[in-house]
Amino acid sequence: MFKERENIKNKTVKQISKETYTHPSTFIRIGKKLGFNGWIDLREAFLEEIDYLNSHFHNIDANYPFNEDDHLMTIANKMAHLNQMTINDTLSLINNEELHKATKLLKNATSIKIFAIQNNLILCHDFKAKMNRIGRKVDLAMVDPDYEAASCTFETCAIVISYTGETEGTTSLLPMLKKRHSSIIALTSIGDNTLTKYADCIFRLTTRERLYSKIGSFTLNDSICFLLDILYSCVFSVDYQKNLHYTIGVSKSFDPRKSSNKVMEELDSDK
Numbered sequence: 001m002f003k004e005r006e007n008i009k010n011k012t013v014k015q016i017s018k019e020t021y022t023h024p025s026t027f028i029r030i031g032k033k034l035g036f037n038g039w040i041d042l043r044e045a046f047l048e049e050i051d052y053l054n055s056h057f058h059n060i061d062a063n064y065p066f067n068e069d070d071h072l073m074t075i076a077n078k079m080a081h082l083n084q085m086t087i088n089d090t091l092s093l094i095n096n097e098e099l100h101k102a103t104k105l106l107k108n109a110t111s112i113k114i115f116a117i118q119n120n121l122i123l124c125h126d127f128k129a130k131m132n133r134i135g136r137k138v139d140l141a142m143v144d145p146d147y148e149a150a151s152c153t154f155e156t157c158a159i160v161i162s163y164t165g166e167t168e169g170t171t172s173l174l175p176m177l178k179k180r181h182s183s184i185i186a187l188t189s190i191g192d193n194t195l196t197k198y199a200d201c202i203f204r205l206t207t208r209e210r211l212y213s214k215i216g217s218f219t220l221n222d223s224i225c226f227l228l229d230i231l232y233s234c235v236f237s238v239d240y241q242k243n244l245h246y247t248i249g250v251s252k253s254f255d256p257r258k259s260s261n262k263v264m265e266e267l268d269s270d271k
Helices: 013-020 024-033 039-055 072-092 096-108 118-122 125-132 145-150 174-179 194-198 218-238 240-254
Strands: 111-115 138-140 156-162 183-188 201-204
Touching: 013 024, 024 039, 072 218, 096 156, 096 183, 096 201, 096 218, 111 125, 111 145, 118 156, 125 138, 125 218, 145 174, 156 174, 156 194, 174 183, 174 194, 183 194, 183 218, 218 240
Parallel strands: 111 138, 111 156, 156 183, 183 201
Antiparallel strands: none
16 A cells, blocks of 8 residues: 555555455455444545645755655645745745836836846746737847847846856846946845846845755746746736737737637637
């Protein structure tokens, strides 16, 4: 039972007895000996406990959120719990005044550019797509970031992402952005660093991970994506009806997809 865990859920007594070289009646006797009415009650109680153990955790290590001997459903539940912890942690670090300021900067900018290392820039494609769909131009400085920074103006809002706030390839761009009088929104870790000294407003990334001794950048990636979703949503909300009408109107013209799933099906009134 402890080896197979969740796998016993859909197995009959006959199947299990064959695999364990025992008689089916053995399972009924074991259930009664343990205080249950029989095998079915024992199995249900066992599965409930396994489900609880799979989904209730405390203080998950962001660097090593699961162990070598964890079962697959345990890993899945631990990752879900880590994601929830990250979202709550990131939300708790948001300052209301900074959010208002960032929304205004993004709304008034004629162009928005994102500067970060390649791994973090990859996460920004969804933000770029969302903003483009409401008519806001966003560029990712993936090639020649120096020239991208030099081409900025006072009408440019630069979103600069750096976990440490000290990445040389990113921080070296900050003096140029200031020289060009561009506004800077920083997404960075807790504490003072080079990036925070240049930023006009600051959003803190959940700071739980080491630089490289880890399985993956789970909390960092989730935190970045969550903050970008918040920034997009706040910009959207400034002209809510206009943006809603625009994005739905464009989608109607260019999205030919159909679905047999009722949840995804568009209402006739929206077509």
